[in-house]
Amino acid sequence: MIVVVDALNRHLFSDILDEMFLLRGRVFGGRLGWEVDVKDGREIDQFDNLDPVYVIGLDDEGHVVSCVRALQTTGPHMLSDVFQVLLDGEPPLRSSQIWESTRFCVDTERLTRDGTMKGVSQATCELMIGSLEYCRDAGVTDIVTVIDPVMNRVLKRSDNAPYDYLGSTHPMGKVPAMAALLDCSDERIDRVRAFSGIHHDVMASEEDVLALRAGLRAPMAA
Numbered sequence: 394m395i396v397v398v399d400a401l402n403r404h405l406f407s408d409i410l411d412e413m414f415l416l417r418g419r420v421f422g423g424r425l426g427w428e429v430d431v432k433d434g435r436e437i438d439q440f441d442n443l444d445p446v447y448v449i450g451l452d453d454e455g456h457v458v459s460c461v462r463a464l465q466t467t468g469p470h471m472l473s474d475v476f477q478v479l480l481d482g483e484p485p486l487r488s489s490q491i492w493e494s495t496r497f498c499v500d501t502e503r504l505t506r507d508g509t510m511k512g513v514s515q516a517t518c519e520l521m522i523g524s525l526e527y528c529r530d531a532g533v534t535d536i537v538t539v540i541d542p543v544m545n546r547v548l549k550r551s552d553n554a555p556y557d558y559l560g561s562t563h564p565m566g567k568v569p570a571m572a573a574l575l576d577c578s579d580e581r582i583d584r585v586r587a588f589s590g591i592h593h594d595v596m597a598s599e600e601d602v603l604a605l606r607a608g609l610r611a612p613m614a615a
Contacts, residue, residue, distance in 0.1 A: 394451050394597035395523035400444040402599060408606060411435070412457040413449055420498040428566050440464060440471060440495070448524040450499070450516050451597070455605035458504055458512075459520040461497040463528065466537065471495050472559075472572055476539050479572045481560040486537055492528060494538040494575075518589035521553055522582060523596060529577040536575045541568040548573075552584040 398406045414435035422431035429436050443464060450459030464470045466486055470493040473485035499520070504512035528536060537559070540548070548554050555573035562571045575581065586592060597605075 394602070395519060395595045396449050396451060396597050396599070396602045397523075397527055398447045398449060405599060405603065409449060409451075409457060409602075410447065413447065413460045414441075416457055416460060416500055417496055417498060419502075420500075421496070424501075426567050436496075440469070443469065446527070448520065448527055450520045450523070451602065451605065452503070452516075455602075455609045456503060457500070459499040459516045461520055461524050462495050463524065463536075464493045464495070465489060466491050466493055472537060472539060476565070476570065476572065478563050479539065479560045479570060483560060486559070490532060490534045492533045492536055494524065494536045497538070497540075497544065515589065515591070517547065518551055518585055518591055519595050521551060521585050522589070522591060525575075525577050525582050525585070526596070529579070529582070533577050536577060538573055538575065539570050540573050541565075541570055543568075545571065545573065548575075552588040553581060 396406065396409065398410060403410060414437050417429075417436035418431045418434045421427045421429045421436050430438060440462070446463040448461050448463065449457055452458045466473070467489055470485075472479065472493055473487075477485070497520070499513055499516050501513055504510075504516055506512075525536075545555070553575065555575055557574045559572040559574065562569045564570075
């Protein structure tokens, strides 16, 4: 299930955000070895202080298993302030209808406990569907995202391939990176749903998420 956390409801989900930052620390600072700032196991950067939208995936037990961050391009964002080299001197896109998607990751350790990658694939597609549907419903027409070749292949395999790229590919730390564009159309969402076989509403209500998380915190019966 997917929960959307923003400036209006983040006070309700501080525990989910903390778990999300820990996941980002394990993935980006650990598994991928990116040059990111990790403190006390949590990966947090300056863009997390700009009231972004977080689209977060939870498993049936209520644990955070995936996440992505969305930020308007009208203000500071990673492609304009960190990854300018990818644009080859061209100005960054700036529009209230174009948002930047960053920090897309899934908890492969938790999702492969049964020995298969099925959980990873389902969580990845559910997060794609949730983020695309959220953006579409918010009036966002396009997403710009900085990805590496692995993520580019994941998008293509999921029938969610970028429709265009900005600038060119450049080395960024241990891996090359590129700026990609995805539209937030019903057609794209339908393709990912058809590929994944996910046809139910992936969005959870705040009440359902709070109840599920309360179960995680409840003491076990003696």
